[in-house]
Amino acid sequence: MSSRAIVVDRPGEHRLVTGDVPVPGPGEVLVQVAAAGICMSDREVYDGHRDAAYVRYPVTPGHEWSGTVTAVGAGVDPALVGRRTVAEGFRACGLCERCRCGETSLCTGGYAETGFTEPGAFAGHLAVPARLLHPLADDADLRAAALLEPAAVIAAAVRTGRPRPGERVAVVGAGTLGMLAVQLLSASSPAELAVVDPRGARGERAREFGATDALSPDEARAAHGRFDLVVETAGAATTAASSCLLARRGGRVVLTGMFAPGAVGIDPVHLSLSQLEVRSVFGASSSAWSDAVRAFGLGLLDPAPLITHEFPLERFGEAVALVGGGDPKVGKVLLVP
Template identity: 65%
Template sequence: MTGGGRAVLLERPGAHRIVPAEPVPPGPGEALVRVYAAGVCGSDRELYEGTRAPGYVRYPVTPGHEWSGTVEAVGEGVDPGLVGRKTVGEGFRNCQTCERCRAGETSLCTGGYDETGFTRPGAFADTLTLPARLLHVLAPDADLRAAALLEPAAVAAAAALTAAARPAERIAVVGAGTLGLLAVQFLAASAPAELLVVEPRTGRAEQAVPFGATEVRPPDGLTALTGRYDLVVETAGAPRSACCAVSLARGGGRVVLTGLPGAGAEGIDPLGLAMRQITVHTVFGAPPAAWAYAVRAFGTGLLNPAPLITHEFAWEEYADAVALVGGGDPGAGKVLLRP
């Protein structure tokens, strides 16, 4: 185990430091990972700005819940063969004993919210120590830079598994951010008759075409498509995106909501849902089955997150990276922090 290291410490909203951070020796059932890359997402910006909902953050904290790395050491009771293996890992520190955990629905753990990078030290650091049971081992030749996107990919995989797309269905994806473009890749694998992507940013929308989208449109040009799609997956979290998704679904269709809108978002008409018999599912986080599916899709080449990465920063540039995420720059896709 090598000594020394650094970490981003967010002491309170808007106040951070780069601090010395010795690797934490893994205890029983734990693993120490040398971080290769960590993704920055909208929730990290909320963390920095102090807008994350109470109960879902604990300051001071080292952020970073999207990451890839290499196992450097393991604690008692953990397979020593993991040392040297490339890996990613789940963020939710679920209790494993409640009814929901035992049913495999670990993102619904009733033991209370606890997540790497929000309530526990995260991956904006040279090393990360976590329960080894949360690790998903990658192939020896895996691209660790691209693998840093496997956390949002697991959420997209959870949406795809929930959606249960069938061949020849008409499918729409609302939102072409990181989550939306990853969802497009999963849904394209189901051989849809149509795969529409709704996105106001032209460049982001067009990026969906190589991933399997058959058409891209802005959200203000959808009148003719109302009620057309068998399945709609919403990933934008914009004030009107959930309503947009429901309007695109045909009678008896399915909608999967994954975006997390802020306060004041437009609500969905319950009477309209009932009369049109729309089935609405929601996704928050990803259970182990979705993680395993995302990792397998990544390993086989079905999922290719690398083209989504547009910027990379060092730990010292943490504030610049956070400012870029959600800052309105049309050229900003996925942002990574690197040791």
């Protein structure tokens, strides 16, 4: 039996290869991939813009995925065979101080992550450590479940932001992360849930997921100092600074987007005078994954409407070109092996 996979040999160069199905080692499971999402991090890997410390070429990308366990290695419960599942991407050591404190996304044992330094899910099959699995319900929608990785990142942001019922909340950015944030934050019963995005159609779409208002960046300037909690998801050059301006004095800001060098800094004078609590999120801990999977199982989180395009592995080049291209009609792009 054979399996196909996309291999990015170096920036801008990829090939579709056919080889043997991976054999799960001790403590591992073999998963047949159902769907894998493409995000900006994958585009950065393909374009060569990802920090060299966080990628290892040649690599099979794919860190957002879902699938079904088809085999287990030594020491793994055979009852997992046939289970629908997702899995954490970070290969945390589980032994360092940060892991022991529950901060598995900050593992100091050395960076390793599915799809960046380890073979990812742009393939028919994937072997992963069983300890990273988050099994799903037997009837789970695997197409939608492929978005549980970004949902886990948002769950980490929501956990960090500590939303309380009746608060005024803003989400900056109406991409995949922003739309998932609206869904999770709406479950906290905010008095107001505004979305800030320059794309009017995206803002209006956010209303369907629970937003009470959609603001352009210009309109948002009139709302400076209004919000108890601001969750930034865009990672644009100015959104860290502008998110802090939206928060009230004593408010909370969570930075979730991945910023590139050259982003505008946050004004320290404003920080000190406003007594803001500013936190950032890097990936998702095991507990945040559990939050996202639980919300998905309860129906509080429905990523399926965010999917706009699906491609087979043969059309990877076309699929990755859509991501980050600026077309407002492009939402989440999936590869379906």
